[in-house]
Amino acid sequence: MNATLGNFLLVGALGVSALTAQVPVGSAVVGTIHDSSNPASTGAPGLFVIDLADGATRPITNLPPGLTAPETEFLNGINSVSLRSSDGAIVVGAVTRGVVNVYVFYLAGLAVDASRTKVIPVGTTGATGQGAVFATVLPDDRLYVIGLEADTATGYFTSGALTGTRHATIDLATTPPTLAPLPPFNVPPGEAAGGGFVIDPSGRVAYSVVSSSFHEGPCVSQIWQLDLTTRQNCLLATMIDECAIGTAIDDDGTLYVSATRGVLRGQPEHLMHEFRPSGCGAAPRTSVVSDTQILASGLGLDRERGVFVGGAASLPGATGSLGNSLVRIAADGAVRELSPGPAGGWALVSPLGVAVRNAFASYGPTTDGDNRYWFDTFPNPGGDPFVGDPDFSLTSRSAPGTALASALFLAAGRFSAPILGIELLVDPTILVTVPIAPQAAATIPLPVPNDPALMGGTFTAQTVHAEAGGAFAASRGLAVTIR
Numbered sequence: 001m002n003a004t005l006g007n008f009l010l011v012g013a014l015g016v017s018a019l020t021a022q023v024p025v026g027s028a029v030v031g032t033i034h035d036s037s038n039p040a041s042t043g044a045p046g047l048f049v050i051d052l053a054d055g056a057t058r059p060i061t062n063l064p065p066g067l068t069a070p071e072t073e074f075l076n077g078i079n080s081v082s083l084r085s086s087d088g089a090i091v092v093g094a095v096t097r098g099v100v101n102v103y104v105f106y107l108a109g110l111a112v113d114a115s116r117t118k119v120i121p122v123g124t125t126g127a128t129g130q131g132a133v134f135a136t137v138l139p140d141d142r143l144y145v146i147g148l149e150a151d152t153a154t155g156y157f158t159s160g161a162l163t164g165t166r167h168a169t170i171d172l173a174t175t176p177p178t179l180a181p182l183p184p185f186n187v188p189p190g191e192a193a194g195g196g197f198v199i200d201p202s203g204r205v206a207y208s209v210v211s212s213s214f215h216e217g218p219c220v221s222q223i224w225q226l227d228l229t230t231r232q233n234c235l236l237a238t239m240i241d242e243c244a245i246g247t248a249i250d251d252d253g254t255l256y257v258s259a260t261r262g263v264l265r266g267q268p269e270h271l272m273h274e275f276r277p278s279g280c281g282a283a284p285r286t287s288v289v290s291d292t293q294i295l296a297s298g299l300g301l302d303r304e305r306g307v308f309v310g311g312a313a314s315l316p317g318a319t320g321s322l323g324n325s326l327v328r329i330a331a332d333g334a335v336r337e338l339s340p341g342p343a344g345g346w347a348l349v350s351p352l353g354v355a356v357r358n359a360f361a362s363y364g365p366t367t368d369g370d371n372r373y374w375f376d377t378f379p380n381p382g383g384d385p386f387v388g389d390p391d392f393s394l395t396s397r398s399a400p401g402t403a404l405a406s407a408l409f410l411a412a413g414r415f416s417a418p419i420l421g422i423e424l425l426v427d428p429t430i431l432v433t434v435p436i437a438p439q440a441a442a443t444i445p446l447p448v449p450n451d452p453a454l455m456g457g458t459f460t461a462q463t464v465h466a467e468a469g470g471a472f473a474a475s476r477g478l479a480v481t482i483r
Contacts, residue, residue, distance in 0.1 A: 022088030022107045023357040025481050026052050028300055028309050029060075029090055030326060030354055031078030032347040034070045043324065043345030044070050045077025047092065049110060050326055052302055052309065052356070055339040057326075062112040064103070064119075066096030070347075080134040080197075080352035085361035085479055086141050086414065089172075093133035093145070093352075098125040100160075102135045102145060104172060120170055120177050122147050123160030131157075134196070134352050135170070139203035139365040139476065140416075143170040144228075145179075146197050146208065156184065185226050185233045195221055195257070196247025196299070196351045201374065201476055203365045204228060207236075207255055207277070209244050209351075219243035221259060225277060234280035242271065245351045246299035246310050251362050251374045251476065252397065253277065258296040258310050258329070270296045272308065272333055288333035296329075300354035306331070306379035309338065309356060311349025324348070359384045361479045364416060364425040369473030371398045373406075373463055376441065377478070385482045388450030396442045396463045396475070403465035403473070406436035408444055411460045414477060425477030426460045436463060454482045 023029055027049050034045045046068045047060040067077060080093040084104075092103040104118040122145065125131035130150035135143050145168045149157040157163050167182040185208075195209030206228055211221040221244035223237040239259060246258030255275040260268045270290040275283040297311040308329040324346045326339040360377040374397055382393030396408065410433075411426035418424075436442045448454065459482075463475040 022090065023049060023083065024051075025357055025359050025483055026304065028052055028302075028326070028354055028356045029081050029083065030298070030311070031081040031092060031094075031350050032311075032353060033075060033077030033079060033095075033350050034347040035075055043341065043347045044068055045347045046342075047078060047081070047090070047105075048342065048346075050339050052305070052338070055326075055337075057339045057342055058110055059342060060090075060105075060107065060110055060112060062114060063105075064096070066099075067092075067094055067103075075130060075132070077347060077350070078353060079132045079350050080136070081350070081355045082136045082143075082352075083355045083357055083361075084137050084141065084172075085363055090355075091135050091137060091143060093122075093135040095125070095131050095133065098131065100125065100131050100133045100147060100157075102133060102143065102170060104177075118172065118177055120179055121161060122168075122179075123149060123157035123162045125149055125151060136197065136199055136352070138169070138199060139201070139363065141172070141363075143172065144168075144199060144206065145170060183231050185224075185231060195244035195259075198247050198249040198255070198352075199228075200249065200253055201251050201362065201366060202253075202368065207247065207249070209247050209257060211244050219261075221257075223255070223257065223275065223283070225280060236277055236280070236283040237275065237285065239273075244273075245297045246354075247351065248299040248301050248308070250301065250378045252376070252399075253372075255283070256299060256301075256308065258299045258308070260296050270312075270329075270333070270335060272329060272331075288331070290329070290333040290335050292335040297351060298349040298354040300356040301358070301378055302328070302356055303358040303360055303377050303379050304384045309354050311346075311353065312337075313348055326354075359481045359483055361481075362476045363414065363479060364477040365423055366476050367422040367472070367474040369403075369465065369467045369471050371401050371403065371465070371467070371473065373398045373403075373465055373473060373475040375461070375463075375475060375478050381443065382446075385446075385448050385480055387448055387452060387455050387482060390447040391445075392448050393443050393445045394461065394478075394480075396436055396444060398440055398465070402438045402440055403467050404438065405466045406438060406442070407464055408434040408436055409462050409464060410434065414460055414479070420472050422464060422472050422474040424462070424474070426462045448482060457482050 082091040090105040100122040102120040106116040133147040171178040195211040206226045221239040242259040242261045244259040257273040277283040300309040376395040412430045413427040
């Protein structure tokens, strides 16, 4: 098996990495927003690349002017950042003096390539300029957008593409990109999705985190599950005296929420919540509390180190504060500074303003059967795939049971086609098949040959499973970049 993988890698099958090399592996892209009413928002908004190993922080240049200018009256800057792994695009939701757009950026070095930039107008806000848009990538590579017009009682836009709703999909495969408005959900307006908005790995449900404003009293946050097909919703959790302003989701469906409580008392506590949703019942929750006096914002998953990456904004006069920083948050809640930001200081890190470019990038939908199947990559027990690593492995997981028989498919590229009742997501023309032991957590050794030519190359993987009754199921696809 190992020799087969080595031969597969060494024949040059990894020459597909150029498209996904926009942001270096092991880096985070961070977007910030300037809020003239918030004294913690000191720096100019912008978009930055941060090396997660040493904290080196570099601005992305050649952005549209409105995304890098402080504002005296309005919210101004970037609400959300997502990475589209299929082509390396940086997807940004932003508001500039009341104009709300989704941008799709491609880089030449650390500069935006203006000739490839796509701008998708969403709408305009009212007199206060208070609006937002969150854009994330669906498993089929379209974008899902949720917008907010805070000057209306419903939160809906009164002009532009999202008139009468807050939801839409965007298809980037058309020229120009096609925005398709979707019927609204019955989720409370106001600060709708102010704490974050993420898509489940299945692509069938989303989670919207709704947070009230701590400027107006004790903050209350809610987590709503949204069925993207039926447009129905259910309330999974309510958090009293907590401002949830950072959300992320793992491939096993675990939902992570970063929150701050005790803001009005002047002694904020940072909390990390882990939710395991199952249908519309109350989601089981485990939580850890940090004593760091910060307002947490934004949340990304650093899969190599198994830690969270988020923003930390200080309260005026708070003791033990980190100021405005990018931080690492460990599983036990411990917070450590990763980067103090650019020389001029950061504005506020947005609720969905952190996106990490990991060595592992999942794509495509799951094909669930009696069980659900996924790769364990937060972190991967076998570590990141480095050239010459004899111990690299992938771990395949299943729940609630196991399959009768399972196999790992390895290929040189992506694919998408229905075959035998599953969505095949790896290129069938260059394929290596590796049997997997039928157990809930199966380790698959995949040592990487010691050949520098492999560095930066990408291969794809998917697990396929035969279940009782003769049906097949499959995991999402996984693009793995060798470091």
